[in-house]
Amino acid sequence: MEVKKLDSWFQVKVSDAQKNQTIESYLKNEWQFPKKLLHELRMAKGCKVNGEIKPWNMILLPDDQVEILLFNEEDYGVTPQNQSIEICYEDDHLLIVNKPFGVDTHPNEKGQLNTLANGVAYHFQENGLKIKVRHIHRLDKDTTGGVVFAKHALSSSILDSMLSQRKIKRTYTAIVEGNVKSLKGTINEPIGRDRHHPTRRRVSPKGDKAITHYTKKKYISKSNITILECQLDTGRTHQIRVHLSFLGHPLIGDVLYGGKRKLLNRQGLHASNVQLIHPFTKEELSINIPFPTDIQQILNEKR
Missing domain, CATH: 3.10.290.10 (RNA-binding S4 domain)
Structure with missing residues (x-):
């Protein structure tokens, strides 16, 4: 179209x-x-x-x-804040931004600053757009990588529907402890809250359905770590972190789920690619999201 x-x-x-x-x-x-x-x-x-x-x-x-x-003037919904954001794709309908480590996707309380959404609002403001900041999905504060934003209400509605129908394909690069033996696998284990911890989740028979597919890309024997690519059929909180820990291979640096802080001072997880059919132009988009320097250094290590 x-x-x-x-x-x-x-x-x-x-x-x-x-x-x-x-x-x-x-x-x-x-x-x-x-x-x-x-x-x-x-x-x-x-x-x-x-x-x-x-x-x-x-x-x-x-x-x-x-x-x-399609474009009515709207309040941004968050306070525009001048901060550096890395744009990986943008057109009149959607925006894909590379979220850095230690940044919330959006404010969790009124007036919160220093989130990705604040930077997106400032980007809109600087480009003469007065439109609401609409994130289509979120990433954990300590997970890096691509986050999709819609630039008008219709785009938001369509992209939300595409996400629920799994028509937006997100690939995560995970760095885990140990040597994962299987070249490919699927973890189909329900995830629920851990009643002993306020933020932790766990595999639980009474939890919500959760399915994670993984592919082994590389084993680095020197550091005894494996590089995996993961894709999700569901979007549970901490899903990859919980499932890989359940597999016996927690993310490096993810102390909440059994990882040790050896190579990273945070969890080794990056949303590295976003794929979708553009809802308006019908173009096939496959957007690679650059790795942060610390993760890239690990990926460059020889086997």
């Missing part, structure tokens, strides 16, 4: 394959507008055809120019 940004509006040409739909059907089928946002768009008179407001039961023809109001 080829779109052209016109200030707060997006313009798109109706293709031959999209003809003979009403405006309302077109917005539902081609743009995936959910019911609530569709109602808001109707109330805002946020759809034009060939430059004019038309009844929503009008039938669209090939080459009709449809304009859709």
Whole structure:
């Protein structure tokens, strides 16, 4: 779908394959507008055809120019704060940022500063955008790597749905203690709260379903560590950390789950790639997220 940004509006040409739909059907089928946002768009008179407001039961023809109001001015939702953020991908619809170590994805209490979301708000502000900061998923404070943000409400709705349907594929690079024998494996063990510790999770028969797939990439005998790539079918809190500890190979530096602080002063986990079909352009995106220096040094070690 080829779109052209016109200030707060997006313009798109109706293709031959999209003809003979009403405006309302077109917005539902081609743009995936959910019911609530569709109602808001109707109330805002946020759809034009060939430059004019038309009844929503009008039938669209090939080459009709449809304009859709996607960007409304909004409060950022967090305080913009000048900080360095590493942008790995950005267009009019979404943003992927490399979250550093020791930074929360978003404020956990009103007025909190020094989170990734504060830096994203400042980035929007500096680029003349007054839009809400919408993260699609989170990373633990001490996990580094790619975090996806939506740049308008429709993008947020679609990306949220894609995430729940596992259509956003995130690959994590994990550095674990010991030599993982299997080249590939799946850990299918439910995860629940540890009633003896306020933040820790554990494998529990009464917990929520949790599935982690892993692939062995490299064993470094000198340090007795294994490099794994992990992908998740579910998104439980601390899932990779809990599952790899259950496997007997905790993340290096992850003292909460049995790791020792030998090579890192934090857990050896990085969200290293994000893959998705772009919800609007339908382009296949595969965005590699650069490793922080300390993890990269470990990955460069010889076997």
